[in-house]
Amino acid sequence: MDLFDAAFFAEGDPHPVWAEMRARAPLHRQVLPDGRSFRSVTRFHDACRVLGDHRAFTSERGSVLTQLGVDDTSAGHMLVSSDPPRHGELRRPLNARLSARTLAAWDDRIRRAVLRFLEPALDGGEWDVAERAYALPMTVAGSLLGIPEDDWDELVRWTAMAAAPDDSRFRIRSSGATLAIAHHQLFEYFGAQVKLRRDDDPARADLIGHLMTMTAGGAPLTDEEVVYNCYSILLGANATTPHTVSGTLLALAEHDAQLRRVLDDPGLVPQLVEEGLRWTSAANSFLRYAVADTELSGGRVEAGEAVAVWIGSANRDESVFADPYRFDVTRTENRHIAFGHGPHYCLGATLARLTFRILFTEFFRRFRTIEVTGAPRHLASVFIAGLTSLPVRTR
Numbered sequence: 001m002d003l004f005d006a007a008f009f010a011e012g013d014p015h016p017v018w019a020e021m022r023a024r025a026p027l028h029r030q031v032l033p034d035g036r037s038f039r040s041v042t043r044f045h046d047a048c049r050v051l052g053d054h055r056a057f058t059s060e061r062g063s064v065l066t067q068l069g070v071d072d073t074s075a076g077h078m079l080v081s082s083d084p085p086r087h088g089e090l091r092r093p094l095n096a097r098l099s100a101r102t103l104a105a106w107d108d109r110i111r112r113a114v115l116r117f118l119e120p121a122l123d124g125g126e127w128d129v130a131e132r133a134y135a136l137p138m139t140v141a142g143s144l145l146g147i148p149e150d151d152w153d154e155l156v157r158w159t160a161m162a163a164a165p166d167d168s169r170f171r172i173r174s175s176g177a178t179l180a181i182a183h184h185q186l187f188e189y190f191g192a193q194v195k196l197r198r199d200d201d202p203a204r205a206d207l208i209g210h211l212m213t214m215t216a217g218g219a220p221l222t223d224e225e226v227v228y229n230c231y232s233i234l235l236g237a238n239a240t241t242p243h244t245v246s247g248t249l250l251a252l253a254e255h256d257a258q259l260r261r262v263l264d265d266p267g268l269v270p271q272l273v274e275e276g277l278r279w280t281s282a283a284n285s286f287l288r289y290a291v292a293d294t295e296l297s298g299g300r301v302e303a304g305e306a307v308a309v310w311i312g313s314a315n316r317d318e319s320v321f322a323d324p325y326r327f328d329v330t331r332t333e334n335r336h337i338a339f340g341h342g343p344h345y346c347l348g349a350t351l352a353r354l355t356f357r358i359l360f361t362e363f364f365r366r367f368r369t370i371e372v373t374g375a376p377r378h379l380a381s382v383f384i385a386g387l388t389s390l391p392v393r394t395r
Helices: 006-011 014-024 044-052 086-098 100-121 129-133 136-145 149-163 175-199 207-213 223-254 256-264 266-280 349-366
Strands: 027-031 037-041 126-128 285-290 294-296 299-301 306-310 370-372 387-389 391-394
Touching (some): 044 294, 044 306, 086 100, 086 207, 086 223, 100 129, 126 129, 129 223, 129 387, 136 149, 136 223, 149 223, 175 207, 175 223, 223 256, 223 387, 256 266, 256 349, 266 349
Antiparallel strands (some): 027 037, 126 391, 285 306, 294 299, 370 391
16 A cells, blocks of 8 residues: 555545554555655554654654655754754743643633534534534634634635645645645745734734744744744644544444443543544654664664654554554543654643533533434545544534
């Protein structure tokens, strides 16, 4: 199978392939027609090793498989493309703004966003959960960043193009053109926001203002670094959250007994959230490069080789998860890595969990059934696993 082919993830099921790779080829090498190649890591403990050891596996040459062979120009300047100690210098000033204590004040705002998301379902008619979910994270991330609401729809579209440039819903002419357009629009937008604030009030009490006034490694960020990290934060929020929501609701629709369990015991919502994160594994893959020759999974990765970590596979590893192909809202041993692992563990994980818990709590207060009324349409992407359409009727 071609794991570099976005269409495979839209039209096929990668899990049987990953299961075979875990069993027989845990350090698989794929060579592309143009000569580029990458290693695939599919076992849980190998995934944690690659993601957790920045000295052996660097993020600074690119962290997304579609960047394969093209060095990242944002290396050392953007959270996702920097290694410690620089990564920690950029991350620590942001941690306090996204801590559980700070985000508690956002509870009501998140609940209002959730109720807006659920509004089309209240009359019992059909609605497209996946399509609707694309706008949900922006209502929270947009407010946190301090972005005007009039701009949210365009930013949702551009981040979707950046995350899945191969998908026909977002593609403009070609995947390369789509990605270039998305990056140009997003960087230009945040550049304009920074310039506007420099001329007006750079110390606003939002995340853009925080990035503009914070120091990292004893020095303020350059405007370029502010723009890079605005992009990183927004993409992190918008790219995965919608697919965790729609994928978890699809799993509940397909597993009625599990739906009944949560309806009978709303106290299971936190466990449902964790199982939904494991089950969907919306961040499908991460990329790293070997710094030196390294032994891994009984094989050898040579210095400079690219290594793709398949999160969806790691989160179904039979050696770690009991009955991993069972969607189980009562699962207690659930050490999934849906938010990554190691230095690059998702900065917004606390906010995402809070959003999911509020969403499913409000959902189960209002609805007793989820009926899928049309064929789900899966996203064509090697980076994000998700849905672009899921028509349902909720009662």
